[in-house]
Amino acid sequence: MQSLQIYNSLTRQKEAFVPLVPGHVGMYVCGPTVSGESHLGHARPYVTFDVIYRYLQHLGFKVRYVRNITDAGHFEEEGRAATDKIAEKAQLEKLEPMELVQKYTNLFHWAMEQFNTLPPSIEPTATGHIVEQIGMIEEIIKAGYAYEVNGSVYFDVKKYASTHEYGKLSGRVIDELLTTTRELEGQEEKRDRADFALWKAAAPEHIMRWKSPWGVGYPGWHIECSAMATKYLGAQFDIHGGGMDLLFPHHESEIAQSTICNHQAPVRYWVHNNMITINGRKMGKSYNNVIKLTELFSGQHPILAKAFHPMTIRFFILQTHYSSTLDFSNEALLAAEKGLKRLMDAVEGFYKVNPDTAGASAAGSNAELEAKVKGLIDELPVFMNDDFSTARVLATIFELVPLLNSIKDGITTTGALSASTITNLQSTLRLWLETILGLKSVQAADQEKLQGVMELLIDIRKEAKGKRDFMTSDKIRDRLATLGIQLKDEKGGGMSWTLD
RNA sequence: GGUCCUGUGGCCGAGUGGCUAGGCAGAGCUCUGCAAAAGCUCCUACAGCGGUUCGAAUCCGCUCGGGACCUCCA
Numbered sequence: 012m013q014s015l016q017i018y019n020s021l022t023r024q025k026e027a028f029v030p031l032v033p034g035h036v037g038m039y040v041c042g043p044t045v046s047g048e049s050h051l052g053h054a055r056p057y058v059t060f061d062v063i064y065r066y067l068q069h070l071g072f073k074v075r076y077v078r079n080i081t082d083a084g085h086f087e088e089e090g091r092a093a094t095d096k097i098a099e100k101a102q103l104e105k106l107e108p109m110e111l112v113q114k115y116t117n118l119f120h121w122a123m124e125q126f127n128t129l130p131p132s133i134e135p136t137a138t139g140h141i142v143e144q145i146g147m148i149e150e151i152i153k154a155g156y157a158y159e160v161n162g163s164v165y166f167d168v169k170k171y172a173s174t175h176e177y178g179k180l181s182g183r184v185i186d187e188l189l190t191t192t193r194e195l196e197g198q199e200e201k202r203d204r205a206d207f208a209l210w211k212a213a214a215p216e217h218i219m220r221w222k223s224p225w226g227v228g229y230p231g232w233h234i235e236c237s238a239m240a241t242k243y244l245g246a247q248f249d250i251h252g253g254g255m256d257l258l259f260p261h262h263e264s265e266i267a268q269s270t271i272c273n274h275q276a277p278v279r280y281w282v283h284n285n286m287i288t289i290n291g292r293k294m295g296k297s298y299n300n301v302i303k304l305t306e307l308f309s310g311q312h313p314i315l316a317k318a319f320h321p322m323t324i325r326f327f328i329l330q331t332h333y334s335s336t337l338d339f340s341n342e343a344l345l346a347a348e349k350g351l352k353r354l355m356d357a358v359e360g361f362y363k364v365n366p367d368t369a370g371a372s373a374a375g376s377n378a379e380l381e382a383k384v385k386g387l388i389d390e391l392p393v394f395m396n397d398d399f400s401t402a403r404v405l406a407t408i409f410e411l412v413p414l415l416n417s418i419k420d421g422i423t424t425t426g427a428l429s430a431s432t433i434t435n436l437q438s439t440l441r442l443w444l445e446t447i448l449g450l451k452s453v454q455a456a457d458q459e460k461l462q463g464v465m466e467l468l469i470d471i472r473k474e475a476k477g478k479r480d481f482m483t484s485d486k487i488r489d490r491l492a493t494l495g496i497q498l499k500d501e502k503g504g505g506m507s508w509t510l511d
Numbered sequence: 512g513g514u515c516c517u518g519u520g521g522c523c524g525a526g527u528g529g530c531u532a533g534g535c536a537g538a539g540c541u542c543u544g545c546a547a548a549a550g551c552u553c554c555u556a557c558a559g560c561g562g563u564u565c566g567a568a569u570c571c572g573c574u575c576g577g578g579a580c581c582u583c584c585a
Contacts, residue, residue, distance in 0.1 A: 023515095041585075049585090056585045182514050183581075232583085254585030255516095261584090284585070285516090291577065295584060330534070331524060336517080336578070343523045346535035353534090356548085402525055406533035416549055422542090423550095481544065488546080499548045507548085 015070065015396045017250075018334060020258065020281040021180050025398055030249050031279065036072045037248035038064065039240045039278075041257055042134070044081040045115040046097045049122050050301045051324070051339065052254075052287045052294040058325050058449075059284045059333040060252045061128035063399055065447050076131040077243050080119075082112040083137035083219060083230055098218040108219050112138075122304045125321035127449045133243050137235040141221045144230045144238040147272050148209045148223075156271045160200045162212030162226035168205040171267050180266060180281060181259035207264050209234050233264035237272070240265075246273035255283040256293075284333040289314070291338060302339070316341040319348065320453050326351040329401040329448055354405075354412060355452040356509060358440050361415040366425060366433035375429035380414070384432055387411055388439050401448060408443065411436075420502045453510075465496075469506045472498070 015028040030036050040060045043049055060078075067074045082097065101108045123130070137144075148164055151157040157166050171177050172185040185205065208231035213220040220227045240248065246269075253262065262281065269277035286293045289300045302312050310318030327347040331337050375381040387407050394403040417423040418433075425433060444450045468487055475483035488498045497509050 043585080044583090053585050059585095178514095181580075184514080256580070256584055259514095259580060260582090286579070286585075288578075293579070293584090297582095297584080327523095334516095335524085338523080340523080342535080346523060349536095350534045353548095360549095397527085400525080403532080406525065409533055413550065420542095420549060476544090479544080485545075492547090497547065500543075500546085502542075502549085509548085 016398055017280050017282060018398045019279075020283045021278070026280070028249075028280065030072065031247060034071070034073060036067050036074045036250065037244035038067070038074060038076050038250040038252065039236070039244055039248065040076070040078045040131070040251075041236060041253035041261070042079040042081060043115075043119050045112050045119060046100050047115060048303045048305060049115075049119050050294060050303045051307055052301075054122075054126060054304065054324055055287050055328055055333070055337065056252065056254050056284045057123060057128055058126055058328045059399075060282075061126075061449060062329065062401060062447065063250075063252070063282070064129060064131075065449060066395055066399065069442075069447055075133070075244065076129075077133045077135065077240065078131040079236060079239050080112075080116055080134060080136045081232070081235065082109075082116065083141075083235065101218060109138075118305070122321075125304075125308065126325050127322070127451055129449075135239045135243065137230065137239075138219075140235065140239050140242065141230065143242055144234045145210075145221075145223050147234060147238045147241070147268065148230075150272045151209065151268060154271050156267075157209055158202065159225050162228055163200060163208060164210040164225055164231075165201050165206040166209055166264065166267060167202065168207070168267070169203050171271070175267065175270060177267055178263060181263045183259060183263065207231060207233060207260060209268070233261055234268060236261070237265050237268040237277070240277065241269060241273060247275050247277055247279065249278075250280045250282055251278040252282045252284070255285050258283060285336045287337050287339055289339045294339070314341075316345070319344050322451055322453050323348045323351055326405075326450060329450075330405055332398075332400060332402050334398075350409075351450070352453065352509075354409065354444075355450070357412045357415045357419070358444060359452060360419040360507070361440070362437055364418055364425060364433065364437075366428075366430035375427060375432055376424075377427035380423075380427050381429065381432055384411070384414070384428065384436060388436065391439070391443055395447070404443060404448070408440065411440075422502070465508055469498070469508070472506065473504075 016025045017028045018025050038060070040056065043053055057078075060076075064074055064076050097108050097111060101111045106114070148157065151166065152159070152164065155167075156171055157164050168177055168185070177183070177185055210223060210225055210228050210230055212226055212228040217229070219229055221229060240251070251262070251265075266277060288294065289302070292298050292300060294300055294302070300314075302314060306312040307315065307319055307324065308321060310316075323344060324347075327344055328337065330347060330350075387410060390407050391404055394400040394407065397403075414423060418425055418428075428436075468491065472484045472487045475481070475487070491498055491508070495510055499507050499509070501507055
């Protein structure tokens with residue numbers, strides 16, 4: 012089996028993944044800024060890296076997955092108003108800053124649970140690591156790559172660039188950067204326009220503030236990730252993930268800070284997910300086209316034709332490669348919803364097939380089919396190893412759907428496949444769909460509660476049908492249909508049901 | 512303006528130079544008391560123009576279109 016290949020944003024090519032410490036992986040992913048509700052765009056990185064996390068574990072790695080919570084609030088527009096996003100919103104909502112942060116952190120966690128993402132190993136907060144951030148800034152100053160002005164500290168990009176490659180990750184050229192950076196107010200403190208804040212003096216009205224060697228203030232945005240990644244993953248670690256929009260300046264700055272402090276490049280593999288667009292435009296506050304997750308799940312948004320289940324969103328995201336843009340539309344989501352349902356219905360029906368009692372032979376009577384199934388199973392890790400191609404993994408599983416259904420319905424006899432192949436296929440599907448891709452049936456939970464009631468109604472309907480009392484049998488089916496429950500007669504005389 | 516990405520059938524989306532991606536929608540058939548589901552079959556595209564090659568959606572060039580970043584952003 013070929014080894015895992017990861018596209019590295021730093022080198023712009025796919026590379027074989029070799030961890031620093033054999034058997035262990037350190038992974039850092041930029042987490043949410045909890046100054047507001049998460050939206051659909053936020054779902055992409057967390058689902059993407061959740062699958063990467065799951066897959067690395069499946070490969071046998073012990074993974075430390077660190078995903079921060081940005082609760083300290085960084086600048087709305089650096090240098091201009093020096094407003095802290097969180098403080099500003101808190102005043103509006105008349106909440107304590109930490110109260111606000113707590114509220115949106117809880118909401119974020121709830122949404123992540125809806126998406127069936129695994130919690131990270133460590134979820135550090137920026138406010139909980141002020142000491143580490145100050146320590147790091149002090150080291151950068153000591154090394155001569157930062158300077159203090161009026162209680163604020165700035166990173167000296169020009170000096171860094173004279174000895175290091177600033178802009179390597181994002182493809183920036185330092186000289187161009189200096190001339191193309193937009194004119195902003197309050198830049199006079201900086202020696203150079205490309206410099207960025209490590210620590211910012213707090214204005215009197217600023218609510219979130221900490222004591223520092225340079226006076227009362229708050230940390231710059233980029234330093235938190237450097238400080239927390241260093242603390243929990245070391246001076247150098249394997250994977251750093253995040254959205255493509257963070258490439259510059261966030262990740263570029265992170266590299267610069269960490270490199271000065273730790274004397275080596277902090278990250279071996281940079282992985283960036285692409286954006287979710289809506290009508291071809293990136294979803295973002297500045298475009299006024301944001302769909303919050305709560306709105307998505309409830310359908311309460313003018314753009315939405317209906318509510319969409321978190322699993323549908325997860326499936327929708329995994330149907331495309333993480334490095335491509337993903338365009339949102341009701342039609343695309345509706346298609347995903349139907350596709351997921353068909354997939355999960357087929358798979359769950361197939362799980363119920365018992366190869367030992369269904370007459371499966373030891374060898375399998377259909378060698379061609381046997382080989383095809385084995386071939387498809389073998390492809391799954393190949394695709395996943397190719398830079399986490401979840402889209403192709405799903406396409407491959409979909410190719411099995413007709414077979415699963417025809418076995419379940421008895422059209423293809425279980426004897427066509429050997430018992431071991433059937434068992435293997437069942438566990439393979441579970442492994443890939445549930446364990447690695449983290450997909451769950453939309454209605455699995457609700458079904459359990461209704462199971463007993465449904466069995467009763469199915470019994471009655473069977474009796475009625477047996478007596479050719481179609482009035483009663485249709486009544487049961489039709490009334491259930493109006494309640495959103497579909498009854499289906501199966502080939503062998505059995506009945507199954509699904510929720511709409 | 513600079514850097515980079517991208518343009519695939521009605522829609523969404525994979526595609527490592529040669530072989531059917533897949534999903535959704537649509538059409539036909541089978542099964543069926545009816546319906547739904549399911550199975551089978553069909554719909555075979557690669558923005559345009561050149562070039563390289565025995566052969567290109569895939570490589571190169573140009574043109575046109577779309578997008579991201581350069582400012583907070585997943």
